[in-house]
Amino acid sequence: MSELRFEQVTVRYGSGRHAHVAADAVDLVVPPGHVVGLVGESGSGKSTLARAAVGLVAPAAGQILLDGRPVPRRGRRPLQMVFQDPYASLDPRMTAGESVAEAVPGRGRVSGSGRRAEAARLTDLVGLPPGTVDKFPAELSGGQRQRVALARALAGRPDVIIADEITSALDVSTQGAVLNLVRELQRELRLSMLFISHNLAVVRYVADYVAVMYQGRIVEHGPAERVLLDPGQAYTRQLLAAVPRAGTRIDAAADGGDDEETGQPPGGSVT
Amino acid sequence: MARRRQHLGRVLRTPLGISSAILLAVVLLLAVFAPVLWTSKANAIDVVSLLQGPSARHWLGTNQLGQDIFYRVLVASRLSVGLALAATAIGVGCGLVLGTAPLVLGRAAGRLITSVINVAVAFPALLLALFFAIIFGVGAQGALLAIGFASAPAFARLVRTLSASVAGLDYIAAARIAGVSRLRLLTRHVLPNIRETLIVNATMAAGDALLSFAGLSFLGLGVQAPSYDWGQLLNDGLQGIYTRPAGALAPGVAVVVAGLAFNLFGEALAVGLGVSAQNIQVGTLGKLRSALAAAATRSRAAEPPPSPSETAGAGRVLVVSNLRVSFPGNVHPVRGVSFSLDRGEAVGVVGESGSGKSLTALAVSRLLEDAAVVTADRLEFLGRDLLRTAGPGRGGAGPGTAGVMSGRELRRFLGTSAGLIFQDPMTSFNPVKRVGAQLAEVAAEHHGLSRRQAAGRAVDRLRAVRIPRPEHRARQFPHELSGGMRQRAMIGMSVMGEPALVIADEPTTALDVTVQRQVLRLLKSIQAAGDMALLFISHDITVVGQVCDRVLVMYAGKIVENLPAGGLADARHPYTRALLASVPSMETSRELPLAVIPGRPADPASLPAGCAFAPRCAFADARCREADPALVADGAGHAVACWHVDRVLADDPPPAAALTADPESAGAAPVSGERA
Numbered sequence: 001m002s003e004l005r006f007e008q009v010t011v012r013y014g015s016g017r018h019a020h021v022a023a024d025a026v027d028l029v030v031p032p033g034h035v036v037g038l039v040g041e042s043g044s045g046k047s048t049l050a051r052a053a054v055g056l057v058a059p060a061a062g063q064i065l066l067d068g069r070p071v072p073r074r075g076r077r078p079l080q081m082v083f084q085d086p087y088a089s090l091d092p093r094m095t096a097g098e099s100v101a102e103a104v105p106g107r108g109r110v111s112g113s114g115r116r117a118e119a120a121r122l123t124d125l126v127g128l129p130p131g132t133v134d135k136f137p138a139e140l141s142g143g144q145r146q147r148v149a150l151a152r153a154l155a156g157r158p159d160v161i162i163a164d165e166i167t168s169a170l171d172v173s174t175q176g177a178v179l180n181l182v183r184e185l186q187r188e189l190r191l192s193m194l195f196i197s198h199n200l201a202v203v204r205y206v207a208d209y210v211a212v213m214y215q216g217r218i219v220e221h222g223p224a225e226r227v228l229l230d231p232g233q234a235y236t237r238q239l240l241a242a243v244p245r246a247g248t249r250i251d252a253a254a255d256g257g258d259d260e261e262t263g264q265p266p267g268g269s270v271t
Numbered sequence: 272m273a274r275r276r277q278h279l280g281r282v283l284r285t286p287l288g289i290s291s292a293i294l295l296a297v298v299l300l301l302a303v304f305a306p307v308l309w310t311s312k313a314n315a316i317d318v319v320s321l322l323q324g325p326s327a328r329h330w331l332g333t334n335q336l337g338q339d340i341f342y343r344v345l346v347a348s349r350l351s352v353g354l355a356l357a358a359t360a361i362g363v364g365c366g367l368v369l370g371t372a373p374l375v376l377g378r379a380a381g382r383l384i385t386s387v388i389n390v391a392v393a394f395p396a397l398l399l400a401l402f403f404a405i406i407f408g409v410g411a412q413g414a415l416l417a418i419g420f421a422s423a424p425a426f427a428r429l430v431r432t433l434s435a436s437v438a439g440l441d442y443i444a445a446a447r448i449a450g451v452s453r454l455r456l457l458t459r460h461v462l463p464n465i466r467e468t469l470i471v472n473a474t475m476a477a478g479d480a481l482l483s484f485a486g487l488s489f490l491g492l493g494v495q496a497p498s499y500d501w502g503q504l505l506n507d508g509l510q511g512i513y514t515r516p517a518g519a520l521a522p523g524v525a526v527v528v529a530g531l532a533f534n535l536f537g538e539a540l541a542v543g544l545g546v547s548a549q550n551i552q553v554g555t556l557g558k559l560r561s562a563l564a565a566a567a568t569r570s571r572a573a574e575p576p577p578s579p580s581e582t583a584g585a586g587r588v589l590v591v592s593n594l595r596v597s598f599p600g601n602v603h604p605v606r607g608v609s610f611s612l613d614r615g616e617a618v619g620v621v622g623e624s625g626s627g628k629s630l631t632a633l634a635v636s637r638l639l640e641d642a643a644v645v646t647a648d649r650l651e652f653l654g655r656d657l658l659r660t661a662g663p664g665r666g667g668a669g670p671g672t673a674g675v676m677s678g679r680e681l682r683r684f685l686g687t688s689a690g691l692i693f694q695d696p697m698t699s700f701n702p703v704k705r706v707g708a709q710l711a712e713v714a715a716e717h718h719g720l721s722r723r724q725a726a727g728r729a730v731d732r733l734r735a736v737r738i739p740r741p742e743h744r745a746r747q748f749p750h751e752l753s754g755g756m757r758q759r760a761m762i763g764m765s766v767m768g769e770p771a772l773v774i775a776d777e778p779t780t781a782l783d784v785t786v787q788r789q790v791l792r793l794l795k796s797i798q799a800a801g802d803m804a805l806l807f808i809s810h811d812i813t814v815v816g817q818v819c820d821r822v823l824v825m826y827a828g829k830i831v832e833n834l835p836a837g838g839l840a841d842a843r844h845p846y847t848r849a850l851l852a853s854v855p856s857m858e859t860s861r862e863l864p865l866a867v868i869p870g871r872p873a874d875p876a877s878l879p880a881g882c883a884f885a886p887r888c889a890f891a892d893a894r895c896r897e898a899d900p901a902l903v904a905d906g907a908g909h910a911v912a913c914w915h916v917d918r919v920l921a922d923d924p925p926p927a928a929a930l931t932a933d934p935e936s937a938g939a940a941p942v943s944g945e946r947a
Contacts, residue, residue: 040783041783041784041785041786042753042782042783042786043753054448055447055448056444056447056448074450075450076450077448077449077450079448080448080449081445081448083441083444083445085441088440088441088442089441089442089444089445090442090445091442091446091459091460091463091464092464093460093463093464094459094460094463099442102446102449102451102455102459103446103449103450103451105450107452107455141871142624149445152445152449153449155449156448156449156450171623171624171810171872172623172810172811172812172850172853172854173623173849173850173853173867173868174867175853176853176855176865176866176867177865177867179855179865180864180865180867183864198783198784199784200784200857201854201855201856201857201859202855204855204857204859204861205855205859205861205865228857238785239784239785240857241788242784242785242787242788243784243856243857244784244787244788244811244813244814244817245813245817245856245857246813246816246839246840246851246854246856247816247839247840248817249817249818249836250788250791250792250795250817250818251792251795251799
C-alpha cells in the first residue's frame with residue numbers, strides 16, 4: 001500500500017502568449033489502499049494530473065511523491081495507468097498476452113516463459129478466458145480490451161493505479177462488469193487508486209474520497225459521502241444537480257434559455 | 272502473420288498485382304541464376320565476329336570484343352539489380368536510423384536530427400548522388416554509396432513522420448508507463464506499425480535506384496569495365512546505335528522492364544495495403560462527412576417549404592415502416608424498424624453498440640454509403656418519399672408520385688429541413704475554416720441572411736450552446752476548440768436554421784454532465800420554440816428517458832420495446848430492464864456488485880435463430896430460440912417483442928439474481944453461449 005501525493009503541482013502547456021495552465025498548484029493525496037475519485041468537466045485538468053503522475057508530461061512546478069519519494073522512472077513502475085480508449089491503448093500488432101507480458105518488470109531477469117505464465121495469470125485474474133492471450137486487439141470487444149489494459153497495468157505490480165475515464169468508451173452493460181472488476185481487484189490487491197471520471201454515479205460507486213476539479217484547481221475534496229451528500233461548494237452542487245436521474249425530465253427552460261445556471265465556479269475566474 | 276498473408280493474397284488477386292509480381296520474380300530469378308548459367312558465354316571473345324548485328328549465332332549481335340550482347344544483358348542483371356537493392360538497403364537503413372533517432376534520443380537531440388533531415392531532404396537526390404560519387408570515387412562502390420546516401424534523407428523523413436504519428440498513440444504511452452525502454456518501444460511498437468508503408472516505399476525506391484545506377488554507369492561514373500551493368504552496356508551500345516540499334520536497345524529495355532517491375536509491384540502493394548486499412552465503419556464515417564459537407568454546400572437555393580401530402584397525418588414529420596439496412600456479406604444490422612415522429616415530439620432510440628440504432632438514423636437521413644442496401648415499405652419525411660428518388664435518367668415522375676424528388680432535390684430538402692448532430696465533432700467541421708464562418712454559412716444559404724446577420728446569429732448560437740466568449744471562439748479554427756467545445760459548436764450549427772427534425776446521434780456522449788445537461792436543455796428549448804421533432808440516439812437509457820417522450824429500445828437491429836418515456840419503470844422487455852438495471856445511479860448500493868448483462872451483444876453477421884436476445888436472457892426457453900417474437904402493442908401505446916412478458920412482470924425467475932452474474936460473463940461468454 002502506498003500513498004500518492006501531489007504537492008503544488010502546476011502543469012503548463014505551450015509557452016508565452018499561448019501558455020495554458022492545465023493544472024494550477026494542485027494539492028491532492030491518494031491515501032494508501034483507498035480510491036480517490038477525481039471529477040470535473042472536460043478540460044478541468046483531470047487527465048493532465050494523471051499524465052503528470054506517470055511522467056507523460058513534466059510539471060512546471062511542484063512535485064509528485066510516492067510514499068514521500070519522487071515517483072521512480074526506472075526499474076519496477078509502482079505507478080500504472082489505464083487509459084480511456086481501449087481501442088487506442090493496445091498495440092494492434094501485439095497479442096493480448098504479448099502486451100501484458102511486456103509490462104512484466106525485470107527484463108533480462110524474468111524468462112520469456114516466466115513472462116508468458118505471468119501474462120496468463122493476469123488475464124485470468126481480470127476474468128478473461130485462457131485463449132485470450134493469443135488474440136489480437138481487433139478480435140476482442142471493448143470490454144475485453146479494457147480488461148487486457150487492466151491486466152497490463154497490474155503486470156507492473158503497481159502500488160497505485162490511475163484509471164483515466166476507463167469506462168466512458170464502453171457500453172453500459174460492459175461498464176458495470178469492468179467497474180465490478182476494478183473494485184474487486186482494488187480491494188483484493190489493496191491498491192491505492194486515482195479514479196478519474198466525469199460520471200458522478202460511477203465515481204460514487206467506486207471511490208472512498210472525492211476531489212472536484214475545476215479549471216485546473218481542486219475546488220473541493222473530502223470523503224465521498226460528505227462531498228456527494230453535503231457538498232460545500234456551489235460548483236459541486238451544480239455537478240450533482242446535472243447527474244441524469246431516472247424518472248426526471250429535462251425540459252426547456254421557461255424563458256427559452258438555459259442561463260439560470262451561470263457556469264460560474266465558486267471563486268473561479270472565467271477568462 | 273495470418274493478416275500479412277491475407278494482405279499479400281489481396282495484392283496478388285489484382286491484375287496489376289499478379290502481373291507485376293510475375294515480372295519482379297523473373298527479374299530476381301535472372302539476377303540470381305543468369306551469371307551462374309551464362310557467364311562463360313557472355314565473356315567469350317569471338318574475334319571473327321566483332322561489332323556485328325543480330326544473327327542466328329548472336330541474337331543481339333556482338334560488341335567490339337566480339338562478346339555476345341544478349342548474354343551480357345542477361346548476366347548484367349545480377350550486378351544491376353544487386354546494386355539497386357544494396358543502395359536501397361543503405362538508403363532504408365540510414366533512413367531508419369536517422370528517422371527513428373529522435374524517438375530514441377529524446378527531445379533536444381531529436382529536434383537537431385529532425386532539422387538535419389529537413390535540410391538534407393531539400394537537396395535534389397541526383398545532385399547528392401553526383402556529389403557523393405565524386406567524394407567516394409568513380410566506380411561501382413562509389414556509385415552504390417552515392418545512390419544509397421542520396422535516398423536516405425527521403426526515407427529518414429518518411430520514417431520520422433510515420434513514427435511520430437504512431438508515437439503519439441495511447442499504446443505507446445502505456446508501454447512507456449510500463450517501463451518499456453525506448454529502443455524496445457521502437458522495435459516492438461513503432462516499427463511493426465509503420466512497416467507496411469516502408470516496404471511499399473522501399474520497393475518503389477529500388478526501382479528508382481535501378482534507374483539511377485543505369486544513369487551513373489551510362490555517364491561513366493558507375494560500374495567500370497571489365498565489370499558491366501545495364502548502364503555500362505547501354506553506354507557501349509550507344510556508340511553504334513545507328514548501325515546496330517539492338518546493342519543499345521537491349522540493355523535499355525532491360526532497365527525499363529526491371530524498373531517497371533519494382534515500381535508496379537510497389538504500386539500494387541500500396542493499393543492492396545491501403546484497402547486493408549478500410550472497413551465498413553471508416554467508409555461510413557468518410558461518406559458521412561462528405562455527405563454532410565455536400566449538404567452544407569450544395570443546397571444553395573432555398574427550397575420552398577414543402578407541403579405535407581394528404582396521406583400523412585396532420586403534423587406527422589417522419590414515417591418509417593419496415594426499414595432494413597444490409598451490407599454485403601449477409602450482414603443485416605437493421606431488420607425491419609417501424610416508427611413515426613410527430614411535430615414537436617422527441618423520440619429516443621436506445622441500445623448497445625451494434626444494435627443498429629445509429630444506422631437507423633443514418634438510413635433515415637439518407638447518409639449511408641453506397642454499399643449499404645436500404646429498403647423500407649415507407650420512409651417519408653414531411654410527407655415526401657425519401658427512398659425513391661426520380662433519377663435524372665428515369666422517365667420523370669408519373670401521376671401519384673408527387674412527393675418524388677430527384678437525388679439533388681432530396682439532398683437540398685434534407686439539408687434545409689433536417690438538422691444533424693453527430694457523435695464525433697472532429698469529422699463534422701472543415702478543419703481549415705473558422706468555426707463562426709462555418710455556422711454562418713448555413714444561415715446565409717438556407718435563410719438568406721446577410722453576411723453580417725449570419726455572423727451575428729452564429730455568435731448567438733455559440734452563446735446558446737454555452738461556449739464562453741463566443742465572439743472570440745467564432746474566429747477560431749475547429750482544432751483550437753476542445754472536444755466538448757467542438758461538439759457544442761456542432762450542436763449550434765445543427766440548429767442554425769429552424770429544422771423540422773433534428774437527428775442527434777449520441778450528441779452528448781463525449782460531454783461531461785453539466786454540459787450535457789445544458790446541451791440537452793438547449794435542444795429541448797429549441798425543440799419547444801420551433802415545434803421541432805427530435806430523433807435522439809443514445810446508449811444511455813437514463814438520458815433518453817429524461818429528454819424524450821417515447822423510447823424505442825433496439826436490440827440486434829429490431830425494436831424490442833416501444834414505450835412512453837414516463838413508463839420506463841414499468842419496462843416489460845428483459846433487455847430494457849437489464850439496461851436500466853446496469854446503469855449506476857446516485858442511489859445504487861455501494862455494497863453490491865453492479866448488475867451486468869451476461870454475454871456479448873449479438874453479431875449482425877451471425878444472428879441466432881429466434882429471439883436475438885435469447886442467449887443472454889434469463890427468461891429464454893426453447894420457444895425463444897426457435898421463433899422471433901413480434902412487436903405487440905397494448906392499447907396504451909406500449910409495445911413489446913417478448914414471449915414471456917407475463918413471467919418478466921412476475922419476476923420469474925428474478926432477473927436480479929440472473930443478471931448479477933460473475934464479472935467474467937460480460938465479455939467472455941460466446942455469442943451463441945448456453946448461458947441462459
